[in-house]
Amino acid sequence: MRAPGPELQPLVERLSRRLPGVAVIAYDGSRSGPAEAATTMAIRTPAAFAKVLRAPRGLGLARAWVAGDIEISGDMAPVAARETELHDPAVAVTLLATALRVTARRGFRDLVTAGATASEYRAARPGRHTVGRDRAELDFHYGLTADFYRLLLGPSMTYSGAMFDGPGHSLEAAQECKHARIAGKLALGEHSTVLDIGCGWGSFLDHANTVHGSRGIGFTASRQQCEYASRRFSGRPGVRIRYGDYRRLLPLSGITAAAGVGMYEHVGERHSPAFFALVRRSLRPGARFLNQAITRREAGPRRLRANAFAQRYVFPNGQLLPLSRQLADLDRAGFRVLSTESFGEGYARTTGAWLGNLERNWDACVAAAGLERARAWRAYLAGSRRRFEDGTIDVTQVLAEAR
Structure with missing residues (x-):
């Protein structure tokens, strides 16, 4: 019986299908996409998933990027061009399910520091122009x-x-x-x-x-x-x-x-x-x-x-x-x-x-x-x-x- 692959492999494969030409890798050894890609997206730490759980409508991914839990090396254009694909329901469900599983196994301790980052502007009442x-x-x-x-x-x-x-x-x-x-x-x-x-x-x-x-x-x-x-x-x-x-x-x-x-x-x-x-x-x-x-x-x-x-x-x-x-x-x-x-x-x-x-x-x-x-x-x-x-x-x- 063949041993199961890395835990994040299904998510990495789904992401790479949505981002043609981009290599997607993760901290557990998961990898998908072209071997000689000009752009690589790397999920570097499990803390990225806690940020997604704290803000699942896109802001969590942004916080993970700003904090360095997710890294994009090389040309950013292929990712920017397909950014909306990351919000596709199939990708979102896989991402949230993986985030819940990874964060739960770590005892949810990453959630404590998964909120707003130090460089984030937080307005008390957005939309006002006084x-x-x-x-x-x-x-x-x-x-x-x-x-x-x-x-x-x-x-x-x-x-x-x-x-x-x-x-x-x-x-x-x-x-x-x-x-x-x-x-x-x-x-x-x-x-x-x-x-x-x-x-x-x-x-x-x-x-x-x-x-x-x-x-x-x-x-x-x-x-x-x-x-x-x-x-x-x-x-x-x-x-x-x-x-x-x-x-x-x-x-x-x-x-x-x-x-x-x-x-x-x-x-x-x-x-x-x-x-x-x-x-x-x-x-x-x-x-x-x-x-x-x-x-x-x-x-x-x-x-x-x-x-x-x-x-x-x-x-x-x-x-x-x-x-x-x-x-x-x-x-x-x-x-x-x-x-x-x-x-x-x-x-x-x-x-x-x-x-x-x-x-x-x-x-x-x-x-x-x-x-x-x-x-x-x-x-x-x-x-x-x-x-x-x-x-x-x-x-x-x-x-x-x-x-």
Whole structure:
């Protein structure tokens, strides 16, 4: 009679069938998939299963990955491309049954430490967008050191989708192309005063000031960004950086054009009408406003509306809204929409470039952000790139004129 194989072999085989081209291995010697695979998923410790039991709807797997109980080596793209397969009922049943069996045999002692990890953001009441809550969430997301973001984003320190002209276009050139496109749509010049709401580290304002001679005012609710951008424009009287929430700083006078680039995702659905109304009150009739934001399909997957992994580890309380909602709220606020331009394929290349930066600078990124946060960002960027590639999410520049 042949001796039974390793305990985790059935689970490993089911996972490898759902992840073509990926080798799946486990700590008990189980193995399935190509021998020379470019990507390997490894279940490294029994503690991974306790995390699945504590949070069986996907968050447990994310915690196991962040904690290092599950490891993905090589190219993450094959796993990101088939991530939904891991939630297939047949896989989920096998995973839960194995998790219960392994954890029970260990006396359930792993459950004690299987909850939230140290790097996890835990909101008391998710979904609310108060000034205080948003400040805490922004501090979590942008509070990593400028060194980490410089390694991740590259020299321009631009944290939004770039516009690529061709296959050989570098990330830095594509970000400059995006800034030039925005400045052109806003018709910036030497007599312009442009407001950048959510200015980040100041890259667009730098372009507007140095290339077009425009004056600028930047808002950011991140202390880290405010300090960095203030140093960037030290000695340049034409650009001012202000720290605070847009609800406390708007409306403003003397503005001839305004932009929000990658900021709208922090506003929230409930506050979208009020946000656009405040921007409108800062502009004279005929002045232009450009809003660049990630959008989701009108009837897209519910998991995009409340992605537990992204909410806990990278982007707490971030919301992606359909383009139709943005257009309706702009209209109600007193704007006339002039144009829309979507370029999700550009954001796919952008997130791919950021992922490449992270992986090439892995040790330095870990030193700057900690191992758990670096692992979370690796998975987040791989998943984001895939969703832009398959059209699940998109990014759009909406140009509007104050009526």
